[in-house]
Amino acid sequence: MLGEGGIPVMGAPARFLPRQLPFVESTPETGDVTTFRFSTRQEPFAWRAGQFLEMKFPDLVDPRGPTRLFTISSSPTETGSLTISTKMSGSPFKQRLRTLRAGELVDITAPDGDFVLEPGRPAVMLAGGVGITPFRSMLRYATDARIEKPLILIYSNRTPEDIVFRKELDELVRRNHSIQIIHTITRPAESKEAWKGHVGHVDGELLRTAIRGVRHPLFYLAGPPGLVQADRKVLLQEIHLSEGDLRIDEFEGY
Numbered sequence: 001m002l003g004e005g006g007i008p009v010m011g012a013p014a015r016f017l018p019r020q021l022p023f024v025e026s027t028p029e030t031g032d033v034t035t036f037r038f039s040t041r042q043e044p045f046a047w048r049a050g051q052f053l054e055m056k057f058p059d060l061v062d063p064r065g066p067t068r069l070f071t072i073s074s075s076p077t078e079t080g081s082l083t084i085s086t087k088m089s090g091s092p093f094k095q096r097l098r099t100l101r102a103g104e105l106v107d108i109t110a111p112d113g114d115f116v117l118e119p120g121r122p123a124v125m126l127a128g129g130v131g132i133t134p135f136r137s138m139l140r141y142a143t144d145a146r147i148e149k150p151l152i153l154i155y156s157n158r159t160p161e162d163i164v165f166r167k168e169l170d171e172l173v174r175r176n177h178s179i180q181i182i183h184t185i186t187r188p189a190e191s192k193e194a195w196k197g198h199v200g201h202v203d204g205e206l207l208r209t210a211i212r213g214v215r216h217p218l219f220y221l222a223g224p225p226g227l228v229q230a231d232r233k234v235l236l237q238e239i240h241l242s243e244g245d246l247r248i249d250e251f252e253g254y
């Protein structure tokens with residue numbers, strides 16, 4: 001089976017196939033977001049950019065249980081490992097993640113979800129905070145696979161310091177002229193950086209400007225449910241889209 005750009009996705013994988021992947025390393029991103037890398041060298045692992053996995057620590061005592069869902073933040077084109085990127089909290093689950101040792105095996109069942117690039121249609125991606133994870137994967141994939149269609153990311157954060165993968169996103173724009181990224185900052189006064197870009201929440205005016213000249217785009221919304229629902233309302237009421245034009249990935253738990 002070929003994904004967009006002719007890249008093989010190695011057949012449709014069985015839903016929620018359990019594996020144990022060795023933990024490799026963690027990398028702090030901006031703010032309280034950390035990326036965790038797991039090796040896929042021993043256990044070939046196929047997924048489509050934008051899909052999520054389920055991670056489980058069977059012996060963990062946590063009020064919300066021993067499992068969490070995470071979008072895979074790396075691209076299938078970055079072979080040999082996969083990453084998840086998550087906002088750290090005081091939950092027992094996140095404490096367990098924080099104390100992983102290199103080589104430790106972690107239960108991962110994956111992949112799942114239809115929050116993936118659709119062949120042909122331009123994509124408009126709306127992310128808030130840690131909701132950037134599927135779009136980091138999709139934009140990296142589209143760049144490596146040389147997919148040429150408009151890919152517009154509107155990324156909302158409180159301050160410029162909160163922008164996750166900022167350098168990488170800038171680099172992807174340089175590498176792939178089909179990508180356009182609009183950052184919008186909702187609390188510029190709380191930043192040390194003098195912000196010259198767009199300010200405020202995503203609204204009809206910002207969206208109309210961003211999609212001018214783009215034919216029949218599909219809209220992808222990811223992040224904390226409150227933010228996703230606010231964006232959805234603007235798209236339905238001010239841009240007059242129908243639900244069929246939207247793909248939604250709510251990160252419940254935020």
Ligand SMILES: Cc1cc2nc3c(=O)[nH]c(=O)nc-3n(C[C@H](O)[C@H](O)[C@H](O)COP(=O)(O)OP(=O)(O)OC[C@H]3O[C@@H](n4cnc5c(N)ncnc54)[C@H](O)[C@@H]3O)c2cc1C
Pocket residue numbers: 052063064068069070071072084085086087088089090091092093094130133134249250251252253254
């Ligand atoms: C499809 C999907 C993809 C996701 N992708 C990502 C991702 O890429 N990155 C990421 O960081 N997260 C992602 N999430 C969210 C993730 O699964 C976790 O929910 C989130 O990281 C919070 O986990 P936590 O352990 O920090 O907090 P939790 O301990 O899960 O607490 C989260 C919230 O729930 C409340 N809460 C805790 N226990 C209870 C209870 N018993 N009853 C009611 N409320 C309770 C807490 O007060 C807190 O407000 C995704 C979720 C989904 C559904």
